[in-house]
Amino acid sequence: MITIPVDGPGGSTVYDARTLPSNDNVNSYSFCIDLDGEWFTAAGAMIAYYGNVDFSGVAAFASRAAWVASRFSSPLYTQDWVVASGQGKLVIGDRGNDINSYDLEVGNLTIKAKNLLAFETGLELKQSIVPGFLTLIGTGKFLASSVGPVIFVEPPFRADPDALLGWADCPSPSVHYDHNWMAQSFMAGIQGMFGRESGEERQYDFTGAGTILMQSSELLRADSALLRLIESQTNLLDANSAGTLGHKLIARSQQQ
């Protein structure tokens, strides 16, 4: 027999199927979906569930329901996503990262692919032309994780690629290079360049009207879809260039 401290400092709430929040955060790090029908969820995002819920791969589900293919038009990502269908409560989490829910109404929002955890079937998922990002279009709710709470800023704004979580309504970003930094780095290069390469000279530049979503920077996460995307783009190279790139990549992987 154990005594669970309930509420108060250090205490915890004990949930069951009825008392779990309905389409709301359980705490900063987890969210409970009230499932009645279908949701798309990232593979591994589900941490617990109640009820009669079936999880099947997007490809497998699409063979039974034709509408799935038109909603999930991101072939690169099909193997990383599942369709949760049925009735019940679904708890979503992502390694202790903060989780937020967003409501889109006839809108569009682009978000880092690794941070998107789940979305309603009223939304359409498309690959952004910025590698590693996905765009949601339509009306519905979606869940995304972030390192620390999300910070919303308005353009004009320049964001570090590692700290950029996504953007809504504004045009796709362009890449801005800091000339000051480049000149200094070049000098430093001649002088032997102690210290680390930071990437601070390269930012994503946002203009126009819209909202930018930011988080604290994070370590590069392995994104298998991004790997497939870049691999497919190396088809643009001739055999010689591909060989040169291969050698450089081998050298890089051996350095680490």
Add this chain to the structure above:
Amino acid sequence: MNGAAFEQVNKKVVRTDVSPGGEVIARRGAMLGYSGGVTFRPISGPGGVGGMVGRAMQGESVAMMVAEGQGNAYYGFRGLYVTLVQLHNETLTVEADRLLAHHAHLSTSVEMIGSGGVRQAVRGAMSGQGLFTTKVSGTGSVALLSHGGTFEIPVDGSGMVGVDPQAYVGHVGALQIDFKISAGVRDVVGRGSGEATQLHCTGHGRVYIQASEEKF
């Protein structure tokens, strides 16, 4: 609020204005985003190239950069917690790794913890702390990085405060930091409590502790 201060956006991110005369020095790679005409420049410590080489020889490996111009900038680093420490004509001693950002009007110097000598260097290596620490002096706020947030323990001269070396973040004021080993036979055979090494803080000031013992 004057222009030369940091604003805590959330537990992991701070924001500050950048202006001529209000330049910001930060760890490289820690800038999250900015608006306005802000430019960034890597800095190589006092004395230009010589300073850089000197610093590399001293073993201080954290490269810094300066933000100049007019606008505002966000700083954070790899999802670590950010704590703002207010200095009122005081000196903060902090492990170089944990220094996120401060305004350029604060002066900095690189020093070893304690009063020097080979013994101190050995102590630094054993404590797992960086051998070298950065001293930040003046009046203003300094943003520090930690795992799980930082809290402050006042040291008032009435007694000693013992700190786990891995939990130590930095300290302000005239503190004497001594490294103590109380290893017994159990530690030698690997059955120690894990608390055999401690930093003993005495004097007047405050010491900053992180909630976790995790290293960077």
